[in-house]
Amino acid sequence: xxxxxxxxxxxxxxxxxxxxxxxxxxxxxxxxxxxxxxxxxxxxxxxxxxxxxxxxxxxxxxxxxxxxxxxxxxxxxxxxxxxxxxxxxxxxxxxxxxxxxxxxxxxxxxxxxxxxxxxxxxxxxxxxxxxxxxxxxxxxxxxxxxxxxxxxxxxxxxxxxxxxxxxxxxxxxxxxxxxxxxxxxxxxxxxxxxxxxxxxxxxxxxxxxxxxxxxxxxxxxxxxxxxxxxxxxxxxxxxxxxxxxxxxxxxxxxxxxxxxxxxxxxxxxxxxxxxxxxxxxxxxxxxxxxxxxxxxxxxxxxxxxxxxxxxxxxxxxxxxxxxxxxxxxxxxxxxxxxxxxxxxxxxx
Ligand code: NAD
Numbered sequence: 001x002x003x004x005x006x007x008x009x010x011x012x013x014x015x016x017x018x019x020x021x022x023x024x025x026x027x028x029x030x031x032x033x034x035x036x037x038x039x040x041x042x043x044x045x046x047x048x049x050x051x052x053x054x055x056x057x058x059x060x061x062x063x064x065x066x067x068x069x070x071x072x073x074x075x076x077x078x079x080x081x082x083x084x085x086x087x088x089x090x091x092x093x094x095x096x097x098x099x100x101x102x103x104x105x106x107x108x109x110x111x112x113x114x115x116x117x118x119x120x121x122x123x124x125x126x127x128x129x130x131x132x133x134x135x136x137x138x139x140x141x142x143x144x145x146x147x148x149x150x151x152x153x154x155x156x157x158x159x160x161x162x163x164x165x166x167x168x169x170x171x172x173x174x175x176x177x178x179x180x181x182x183x184x185x186x187x188x189x190x191x192x193x194x195x196x197x198x199x200x201x202x203x204x205x206x207x208x209x210x211x212x213x214x215x216x217x218x219x220x221x222x223x224x225x226x227x228x229x230x231x232x233x234x235x236x237x238x239x240x241x242x243x244x245x246x247x248x249x250x251x252x253x254x255x256x257x258x259x260x261x262x263x264x265x266x267x268x269x270x271x272x273x274x275x276x277x278x279x280x281x282x283x284x285x286x287x288x289x290x291x292x293x294x295x296x297x298x299x300x301x302x303x304x305x306x307x308x309x310x311x312x313x314x315x316x317x318x319x320x321x322x323x324x325x326x327x328x329x330x331x332x333x334x335x336x337x338x339x340x341x342x343x344x345x346x347x348x
Contacts, residue, residue: 004183017150030086032057057084063095092116100142117165119225151215163297167256169224176227177273194280196220234327236262256299260290302346
């Protein structure tokens with residue numbers, strides 16, 4: 001038996017789709033929306049503001065990684081000062097995370113325009129960082145009401161961000177394939193999403209303005225994000241949360257480095273997941289193909305290349321053992337030490 005809960009989200013996908021944001025705002029019955037962005041994406045915020053016309057209440061362009069409480073407070077002030085009744089977030093997971101925090105605390109709906117492959121727009125998962133501690137939770141109120149994917153907006157995503165961000169998306173699909181709450185719908189999305197990303201990423205990294213590859217990669221990111229939103233993640237996500245939270249590592253790179261190692265550990269006991277991934281990656285050796293893809297798209301070689309001190313790995317193992325996620329295999333301390341050692345060393 002399985003239960004499939006489809007997330008009630010509307011998706012607009014295609015070149016030039018960003019021109020449709022005003023219609024999406026109207027469709028939701030919103031009068032004036034606060035535009036959210038990071039400081040680096042001010043030009044995009046201005047572009048979307050021009051499209052919105054008098055539906056734009058103002059801009060808050062201070063979104064930051066991990067949704068710090070101070071940033072939320074500043075965005076709340078902007079929300080109150082402008083009298084906005086919704087948000088339009090344009091950017092990656094950090095900007096979308098800020099919109100989610102505002103939805104959670106004030107019930108304001110959001111339209112989002114994703115510009116990376118992180119997939120947050122497809123999930124009811126929110127995060128908030130206060131006094132150095134990140135809290136996360138699930139609440140359907142934070143789900144964006146409308147998601148506008150315009151591949152053209154990703155042409156400027158640097159190669160060094162595109163590769164790891166794409167592998168981060170693949171990790172969502174890999175873990176969804178052996179999740180306790182997986183369904184045939186999720187498996188189909190995962191297979192298509194992994195194939196799209198794996199075939200597109202090398203071209204994206206070679207030529208950021210390859211329109212076909214950018215479109216396929218963003219479509220793959222959407223599908224892999226939907227897998228993340230529909231299922232419960234396992235060992236890979238636990239390891240990456242522990243590594244990222246304790247050692248302050250970059251999100252996408254950490255996922256991209258760890259993924260082949262977790263795949264090598266889990267897939268021998270998850271044959272159905274492995275069969276799907278073999279088809280999607282057109283290979284008989286899934287961990288090897290993931291390692292090869294990571295290398296081709298410029299993922300740093302091992303956690304040590306991110307500056308991780310070997311001595312810190314033991315603390316990460318303790319943290320994973322203290323609060324494990326459900327996983328097809330229950331890892332022992334030795335298993336985790338071996339896995340992290342290999343991920344730290346890289347090179348294979
Ligand atoms: P990000 O949003 O932090 O973006 C990274 C940088 O790239 C930013 O400076 C941004 O301005 C810039 N950028 C984004 N798109 C660009 C583009 N098209 N062109 C040029 N520059 C661009 O990074 P991210 O990887 O998208 O998101 C990571 C964050 O999202 C993490 O905090 C992670 O925890 C969170 N996340 C949450 C979920 C969820 O379900 N809640 C899912 C995935 C990720």
